[in-house]
Amino acid sequence: MRDQGGGLRVTIRDVANAVGVSTATVSKVLNATGRVSEETRKAVLDAAKRLDFRPNAMARALQSSRSSSVGLLTDDTYGRFSLPLMAGVTEGLIAHGMSVFLCTIDGPPELGATHLDALLQKRVDGLIISGRRVDRLPDIDLSGVPVPIVYALSQGPEHGVTLAPDEKQGARLAVTHLIEIGRRRIAHVTGPERFRVVRERAASWRETLAAHGLASDMAVLNGDWSQRWGHTAVAELFDGRPEAEWPDAVFCGNDQIGHGLVDALRERGIAVPGQVAVIGFDNWHVLAEDSRPPLSSIDMNLPALGREVGLTLMRMIAGEHQAEGTTRLPCTLVRRASTIGPVG
Amino acid sequence: MRDQGGGLRVTIRDVANAVGVSTATVSKVLNATGRVSEETRKAVLDAAKRLDFRPNAMARALQSSRSSSVGLLTDDTYGRFSLPLMAGVTEGLIAHGMSVFLCTIDGPPELGATHLDALLQKRVDGLIISGRRVDRLPDIDLSGVPVPIVYALSQGPEHGVTLAPDEKQGARLAVTHLIEIGRRRIAHVTGPERFRVVRERAASWRETLAAHGLASDMAVLNGDWSQRWGHTAVAELFDGRPEAEWPDAVFCGNDQIGHGLVDALRERGIAVPGQVAVIGFDNWHVLAEDSRPPLSSIDMNLPALGREVGLTLMRMIAGEHQAEGTTRLPCTLVRRASTIGPVG
DNA sequence: ATGTAGTGGTTAAACGATTACTCATGAGAG
DNA sequence: CTCTCATGAGTAATCGTTTAACCACTACAT
Numbered sequence: 001m002r003d004q005g006g007g008l009r010v011t012i013r014d015v016a017n018a019v020g021v022s023t024a025t026v027s028k029v030l031n032a033t034g035r036v037s038e039e040t041r042k043a044v045l046d047a048a049k050r051l052d053f054r055p056n057a058m059a060r061a062l063q064s065s066r067s068s069s070v071g072l073l074t075d076d077t078y079g080r081f082s083l084p085l086m087a088g089v090t091e092g093l094i095a096h097g098m099s100v101f102l103c104t105i106d107g108p109p110e111l112g113a114t115h116l117d118a119l120l121q122k123r124v125d126g127l128i129i130s131g132r133r134v135d136r137l138p139d140i141d142l143s144g145v146p147v148p149i150v151y152a153l154s155q156g157p158e159h160g161v162t163l164a165p166d167e168k169q170g171a172r173l174a175v176t177h178l179i180e181i182g183r184r185r186i187a188h189v190t191g192p193e194r195f196r197v198v199r200e201r202a203a204s205w206r207e208t209l210a211a212h213g214l215a216s217d218m219a220v221l222n223g224d225w226s227q228r229w230g231h232t233a234v235a236e237l238f239d240g241r242p243e244a245e246w247p248d249a250v251f252c253g254n255d256q257i258g259h260g261l262v263d264a265l266r267e268r269g270i271a272v273p274g275q276v277a278v279i280g281f282d283n284w285h286v287l288a289e290d291s292r293p294p295l296s297s298i299d300m301n302l303p304a305l306g307r308e309v310g311l312t313l314m315r316m317i318a319g320e321h322q323a324e325g326t327t328r329l330p331c332t333l334v335r336r337a338s339t340i341g342p343v344g
Numbered sequence: 345m346r347d348q349g350g351g352l353r354v355t356i357r358d359v360a361n362a363v364g365v366s367t368a369t370v371s372k373v374l375n376a377t378g379r380v381s382e383e384t385r386k387a388v389l390d391a392a393k394r395l396d397f398r399p400n401a402m403a404r405a406l407q408s409s410r411s412s413s414v415g416l417l418t419d420d421t422y423g424r425f426s427l428p429l430m431a432g433v434t435e436g437l438i439a440h441g442m443s444v445f446l447c448t449i450d451g452p453p454e455l456g457a458t459h460l461d462a463l464l465q466k467r468v469d470g471l472i473i474s475g476r477r478v479d480r481l482p483d484i485d486l487s488g489v490p491v492p493i494v495y496a497l498s499q500g501p502e503h504g505v506t507l508a509p510d511e512k513q514g515a516r517l518a519v520t521h522l523i524e525i526g527r528r529r530i531a532h533v534t535g536p537e538r539f540r541v542v543r544e545r546a547a548s549w550r551e552t553l554a555a556h557g558l559a560s561d562m563a564v565l566n567g568d569w570s571q572r573w574g575h576t577a578v579a580e581l582f583d584g585r586p587e588a589e590w591p592d593a594v595f596c597g598n599d600q601i602g603h604g605l606v607d608a609l610r611e612r613g614i615a616v617p618g619q620v621a622v623i624g625f626d627n628w629h630v631l632a633e634d635s636r637p638p639l640s641s642i643d644m645n646l647p648a649l650g651r652e653v654g655l656t657l658m659r660m661i662a663g664e665h666q667a668e669g670t671t672r673l674p675c676t677l678v679r680r681a682s683t684i685g686p687v688g
Numbered sequence: 689a690t691g692t693a694g695t696g697g698t699t700a701a702a703c704g705a706t707t708a709c710t711c712a713t714g715a716g717a718g
Numbered sequence: 719c720t721c722t723c724a725t726g727a728g729t730a731a732t733c734g735t736t737t738a739a740c741c742a743c744t745a746c747a748t
Contacts, residue, residue, distance in 0.1 A: 068462075
């Protein structure tokens with residue numbers, strides 16, 4: 001809390017005076033524009049460092065109409081998806097001197113408008129909109145917003161630019177992996193059908209099975225995104241069914257379901273992965289790594305996605321045209337003990 | 345992506361021209377300062393709305409040396425603690441028109457300096473520093489930073505202003521609750537001893553027991569913050585010990601440990617809460633609610649803490665002096681099935 | 689008539705940087 | 719000895735607001 005009053009902050013004029021040149025010269029040196037003798041260049045650089053001069057970004061922004069900041073709006077206060085994404089965005093943008101305003105806007109609907117207004121007043125150069133549920137966007141009116149927008153995770157409007165994980169490829173990765181370790185009867189236990197990602201992953205599960213000649217007679221089991229559901233799903237899969245019809249692998253819609261499912265299998269004395277292999281989705285370490293056995297999973301690479309979101313937005317800010325529609329980024333497989341080896 | 349070029353943005357001059365007054369008058373109306381006739385006031389307000397005028401925050405900031413933005417630095421990309429905190433901070437500050445730059449700075453050590461530099465160039469009015477581990481602060485040099493700083497979650501330097509959950513009170517809440525439901529032999533299974541919070545909670549556990557005349561012969565069981573540890577801790581607590589010496593309750597250092605512990609108890613056929621009550625810490629819904637039975641826990645009220653952090657920083661920005669040292673905010677008890685009723 | 693006070697507004701100078709112009713100097717060409 | 723030109727630097731306008739200072743005018747008391 002030292003020298004709070006901003007009065008004594010060092011300006012470009014202080015540097016100029018220290019060297020005995022004009023502010024224009026200092027500016028030229030610092031931005032490497034115009035012609036300056038090597039001698040003064042050195043002197044200016046030296047003085048700037050000595051005085052710990054930091055150009056006032058507000059003045060610069062006012063002059064250039066570039067604030068070097070962007071806003072990220074999300075309705076996720078939970079953090080599972082937003083923060084890793086955010087970390088990637090930040091990392092991709094800081095190299096360009098950009099900082100990111102994060103606005104969490106769950107709460108009264110006017111809150112989104114308030115935040116948006118604050119951001120637009122601050123003249124952010126661009127906006128990132130990201131939803132919690134990998135499904136629905138935060139409910140804000142973005143019409144007439146005079147800066148470029150990138151939608152992340154959740155699907156943006158038709159003519160918007162959206163970046164999202166490749167759900168189908170992720171699901172394919174999971175199912176293919178299960179097939180490669182010798183599984184043939186692969187069930188799918190997942191979240192509520194109203195989620196777009198649920199439908200996408202289920203479709204991909206079915207297609208991948210078909211592509212390997214393993215047309216499944218099994219139905220998708222939809223429930224909620226909880227361990228509890230993973231647990232009860234085991235009953236639906238195994239109860240009152242001849243052992244020959246048991247699945248030898250389960251592809252779960254997320255790691256919570258996977259964790260609960262693995263637990264339930266263990267309690268029934270069904271060996272994982274010996275009798276049944278299990279794979280999850282999200283690669284949420286706290287659940288996947290600490291499951292018994294540790295749960296293989298599909299990682300959506302959110303930090304990488306975030307980086308790409310940031311860079312895409314940068315390009316749009318620079319005036320480059322970006323392809324409309326949804327760009328999908330690949331997921332990766334993380335192998336753990338729950339999918340090791342062939343059927344035992 | 346419409347009218348990208350900022351050239352056509354409406355300024356205070358446009359409003360002034362539309363009404364036929366000077367920019368000064370418009371400014372007075374909009375800021376409710378100075379004297380203006382009711383007639384022109386109406387006209388200006390009307391024109392401003394009609395033109396969708398948004399005062400340029402950069403110009404305003406330049407003029408007033410107040411950027412209406414603060415920076416939050418954290419090394420938590422994981423999100424468990426940071427995002428709820430952040431949500432609270434944002435909520436507390438948006439009412440004052442403040443926006444929050446979030447910088448995640450795990451990675452190369454110079455990254456922190458880069459972000460800090462970007463923030464200081466943008467003339468943030470204040471800074472919030474928050475660590476991931478509720479223990480260690482991100483490693484940045486903050487000496488000579490010319491804006492007020494609040495440390496959140498993790499302990500700041502001696503003469504800094506820190507806000508953190510009241511760990512001792514939280515632990516007391518947990519243990520008292522267990523005593524109130526009739527438990528007498530209350531064990532404590534927690535994280536690594538090098539964590540300050542681990543030591544604080546353990547001390548409080550012991551003190552609370554003593555205060556109720558239940559001096560414990562049991563040692564604190566230190567492990568890591570995992571379900572796995574909760575699971576193996578059960579062996580240490582119950583194996584090779586006469587049933588009379590078994591604990592009838594366990595206070596866990598976090599919900600992961602609690603979750604694993606409950607699992608292990610169930611596997612051993614020990615009833616929860618019938619024979620052993622279990623309570624966790626953090627109230628991490630994904631683990632606590634979905635444990636079987638659902639896990640009682642201590643909630644650190646991070647959004648509320650975040651709000652307070654934001655408001656404290658506001659006050660410091662306004663020049664009010666804040667008490668140095670650590671302010672502790674109370675935790676609350678969240679009762680779930682794992683601590684219901686007396687010993688069965 | 690003169691002074692006083694209040695009203696409703698305008699003017700112009702900041703704030704801190706960038707940048708298109710201008711200018712002085714000295715070197716080399718004719 | 720004058721003209722041209724390259725070099726290195728300074729001048730001043732600008733970005734969009736805020737705000738202290740000022741001004742014209744009316745009303746009213748002295």
